[in-house]
Amino acid sequence: MRTYLYLAGAAATALAMVMTAAPASAATDVLTITKVGGSNVHVGDILKASLVTNTTSDFFKSATGTTGVKCAKSSFTAKVTANPGKPGTAKESVTSQTFSSCTSNVTGVLSVKSVKVGNLPYNSTISDSTGFPVKVKETSSTKPLKTTIVLSTVLGTITCVYTAASISGASSNTGNTVSFTNQKFTKSSGPAGCFGSGFFTAKYGPVKDTSRTNSPAVFVN
Numbered sequence: 001m002r003t004y005l006y007l008a009g010a011a012a013t014a015l016a017m018v019m020t021a022a023p024a025s026a027a028t029d030v031l032t033i034t035k036v037g038g039s040n041v042h043v044g045d046i047l048k049a050s051l052v053t054n055t056t057s058d059f060f061k062s063a064t065g066t067t068g069v070k071c072a073k074s075s076f077t078a079k080v081t082a083n084p085g086k087p088g089t090a091k092e093s094v095t096s097q098t099f100s101s102c103t104s105n106v107t108g109v110l111s112v113k114s115v116k117v118g119n120l121p122y123n124s125t126i127s128d129s130t131g132f133p134v135k136v137k138e139t140s141s142t143k144p145l146k147t148t149i150v151l152s153t154v155l156g157t158i159t160c161v162y163t164a165a166s167i168s169g170a171s172s173n174t175g176n177t178v179s180f181t182n183q184k185f186t187k188s189s190g191p192a193g194c195f196g197s198g199f200f201t202a203k204y205g206p207v208k209d210t211s212r213t214n215s216p217a218v219f220v221n
Helices: 001-020
Strands: 031-033 046-050 057-060 067-080 089-102 109-118 124-129 133-137 145-153 158-162 166-172 177-189 197-205 217-218
Touching: 057 089, 067 109, 067 197, 089 109, 145 177
Parallel strands: none
Antiparallel strands: 031 217, 046 067, 057 067, 057 197, 067 089, 089 124, 109 145, 124 133, 133 166, 145 158, 158 177, 166 177, 177 197
């Protein structure tokens, strides 16, 4: 009887320890909301961002010059397709990128009629390695990253099409931004009035998870 009582008491003690033990903390994924180490961004969530206040999106003729096209407004939308535990690389599908309020200082150009992005969606990755590198890539060799700029010039309207296989940037938890600097696009079609290459620079932020309540900012862990 004593042995039975002892075993029963030991079992009860073990059960109580299991019931009162603290639950294991959830793993932190590459992307979280609200703060570093916050709640994980869900696969399927929609992320959005516009240009950082008082900045422009630039498409210049050279990496060191200031001649080309500037847009005062730009934004992107992306759907999260993978968000693994850190360390790792999150994946997104860029479904929209827009530009407006654009001007040009190219000689002979009277106005910018439109700047449009084609061949969407694009594949995008964000790594939590040093510098939080970002890469936006074509979905296939037949659907590269594509930007079409329509200009009104002294000789009439011209359409300039630029493409790239990929562009690289960086994310930052300071302001929750994504930046691209002098990323090269090559002219694929257009008359001589179109510059031969375009170098893209833009800084978007804060990046927000619009699928969650109050659209919290997104952080990289």
